Amino acid sequence: MTSATTAHSVVEPSTTTRRFAGTLVVLYAIITMIPLVWIMLTAFKSPDDAISYPPKVMFKPSLEGFCNLFTTRSRQTPEFIRSLGPPQGLCDDIARSRNMVVAGPSNYVPRFVNSLIIAFGSTVLAVALGTLSAYGFSRFRVPLKDDLLFFILSTRMMPPIAVAIPIYLMYRTIGLSDTRLGMILLYTSVNVSLAVWLLKGFIDEIPREYEEAAMIDGYTRFQAFVKVVLPQATTGIAATAIFCLIFAWNEYAFAVLLTSGNAQTAPPFIPIIIGEGGQDWPAVAAGTTLFLVPIVVFTVLLRKHLLRGITFGAVRK
Amino acid sequence: MAQIRVEALDKSFGTFHAVKSASFTVEDGQFLCLLGPSGCGKTTTLRMIAGLELPTAGTIRLDGEDVTMNRASARDIAFVFQLFALYPHMNVRRNIGFPLKCEGIGAGERDRRVVEAARILRISHLLDRSVSGLAGGDRQRVALGRAIVRKPKCFLMDEPLGALDTEMRDAMIHELRALHDRLGATTVYVTHDQLEAMAMADRIAVMNNGVVEQVASPRDIYDRPASLFVADFIGSPPMNFLPFRGGLRTGAEAIRLGERDVAIPAAREATAESELVLGVRPEHVRFTDRGMVRGEVYGTEYLGTTQIVTVTTHYGALKARSPSSRSFRTGETVGLDFRPDTLSIFDKASGRAIRTALHEGGAHG
Numbered sequence: 001m002t003s004a005t006t007a008h009s010v011v012e013p014s015t016t017t018r019r020f021a022g023t024l025v026v027l028y029a030i031i032t033m034i035p036l037v038w039i040m041l042t043a044f045k046s047p048d049d050a051i052s053y054p055p056k057v058m059f060k061p062s063l064e065g066f067c068n069l070f071t072t073r074s075r076q077t078p079e080f081i082r083s084l085g086p087p088q089g090l091c092d093d094i095a096r097s098r099n100m101v102v103a104g105p106s107n108y109v110p111r112f113v114n115s116l117i118i119a120f121g122s123t124v125l126a127v128a129l130g131t132l133s134a135y136g137f138s139r140f141r142v143p144l145k146d147d148l149l150f151f152i153l154s155t156r157m158m159p160p161i162a163v164a165i166p167i168y169l170m171y172r173t174i175g176l177s178d179t180r181l182g183m184i185l186l187y188t189s190v191n192v193s194l195a196v197w198l199l200k201g202f203i204d205e206i207p208r209e210y211e212e213a214a215m216i217d218g219y220t221r222f223q224a225f226v227k228v229v230l231p232q233a234t235t236g237i238a239a240t241a242i243f244c245l246i247f248a249w250n251e252y253a254f255a256v257l258l259t260s261g262n263a264q265t266a267p268p269f270i271p272i273i274i275g276e277g278g279q280d281w282p283a284v285a286a287g288t289t290l291f292l293v294p295i296v297v298f299t300v301l302l303r304k305h306l307l308r309g310i311t312f313g314a315v316r317k
Numbered sequence: 318m319a320q321i322r323v324e325a326l327d328k329s330f331g332t333f334h335a336v337k338s339a340s341f342t343v344e345d346g347q348f349l350c351l352l353g354p355s356g357c358g359k360t361t362t363l364r365m366i367a368g369l370e371l372p373t374a375g376t377i378r379l380d381g382e383d384v385t386m387n388r389a390s391a392r393d394i395a396f397v398f399q400l401f402a403l404y405p406h407m408n409v410r411r412n413i414g415f416p417l418k419c420e421g422i423g424a425g426e427r428d429r430r431v432v433e434a435a436r437i438l439r440i441s442h443l444l445d446r447s448v449s450g451l452a453g454g455d456r457q458r459v460a461l462g463r464a465i466v467r468k469p470k471c472f473l474m475d476e477p478l479g480a481l482d483t484e485m486r487d488a489m490i491h492e493l494r495a496l497h498d499r500l501g502a503t504t505v506y507v508t509h510d511q512l513e514a515m516a517m518a519d520r521i522a523v524m525n526n527g528v529v530e531q532v533a534s535p536r537d538i539y540d541r542p543a544s545l546f547v548a549d550f551i552g553s554p555p556m557n558f559l560p561f562r563g564g565l566r567t568g569a570e571a572i573r574l575g576e577r578d579v580a581i582p583a584a585r586e587a588t589a590e591s592e593l594v595l596g597v598r599p600e601h602v603r604f605t606d607r608g609m610v611r612g613e614v615y616g617t618e619y620l621g622t623t624q625i626v627t628v629t630t631h632y633g634a635l636k637a638r639s640p641s642s643r644s645f646r647t648g649e650t651v652g653l654d655f656r657p658d659t660l661s662i663f664d665k666a667s668g669r670a671i672r673t674a675l676h677e678g679g680a681h682g
Binding site for chain 2 (some may be wrong): 308
């Protein structure tokens, strides 16, 4: 093909179109990124810089937000503070400059660990159950298959909060209230419908000849599923896992209602930082920033699957 | 290698009766084609032999042993799929070696047999390639490699050439048949392409609507079709049908077609007065001015050495095969005559062929 024909190609976008599209994408990316960047900047501001007007873009970075996030502090008289020995580390130093002393660690770390356990636990469960049922729905003649699939999907047709009260009462009765297991089961049940539907689409795309060939070659159906179907469904499983994890990680309403002292996750914990000793925006921002890290790491690790996963099956090969 | 016996096999999917009491035997070392239009139940039958579907009723015997309800992996058969079903996450060597790995055969022995299979199929140079980069024909050879590497009791193939282009297909037809002869394998081969079936099979089982209409050698299927469906499905163009009303006595050597008597192979059974159909292959139609049937030339299709002449007659459009050297004008009036010893008579209601002397000419069983 000559350059003259490519210049007028019908299917290839022209240079102008490309530039225009590129500009749009960059603009959209900037708009999406600004709040995130602002939160990260705020995390490193001092409380005064955080609420100054006009807002400061250039400022002297401070770790006060992170210190306040990880510690609880008590206010003391300057005399009492002077009577203490030298400050115990950086955070103590910052606290003393504000007439406070570090009283102990905050609950952020245990809440964060709860979030990790509950979100990853429910994701693993939802994806595992989802893969198995999706395989069943895809490959076997399940009686009332369409009705069952619709029923599974219908669990997502109302806002989760609509069932919050019944679930709260049920959980209190059976002792799952404020337990990690209870939250894992709850998020699993919400996510499994999404997982079944997403994964059924992926598994439908895998020709059944693969596992039939494996079964003829000497595998049982379960072996064929593990050794032949799963490796080909990796993309779908990864994409599904990301969606499930994002839901479980960010979930707020159930977490507020069903957890308090023991199994509380990070989302309901972060806002209550505000209450402790004034509007401590840097501490909230620091909590949010750290809260973003696991999901970013997970998504970056699986990103090549994610892109393929979302467009999977869009074009028949 | 083994004999396969299929006895009164039935399969229903809900309300759909896919296979109706199918019975046939594939002798040890035989190449049987299951031939029929799509949806006729041929693939379902093959999948039941393989153990990928369980029959609703009936038995399947491999070398006399009842395997009807056995797991696919317990039947010692190999299956070649239309879409090859090569595992995309493995290279050629691991694909071919996969069945051996499933059986737990050691790496050394496995590699020796993979190399041997690759040599037979002439794909030794591809062993370490990824399967995704292979051309259609090579992919099919790899799929065959995976089938032959285990030395199974029989090969089951589901339209293995369906995904190949015509040129590749013709080459593979000969390769497959040569492979079959070389291995002395029992093969059941599903296809909807009569040319493939004719070219490869020792015997053909023609299926329609879940029913096995006829099991016979390609020659018998073509020359002595057992039913209207077989006569219509086999041959290109298919057999001409001339409906008429009449009865046959045993030994009758002619039928009354319109005003004229038409000589037929001597009847071996009697039929009451009923609607019958006279079947005649296009190549058995001769042009003669004193012909029994007269008509007008409607058009011709040039096929190289021969041509197909369509003639509109009182009995509908008849197709005749004639040497290309002869020229026809559209609209020209011609007389047609049929070669008596090749004619088939069918009962219109049941579609069954009436037994005549035709069926005695060196019956192949």
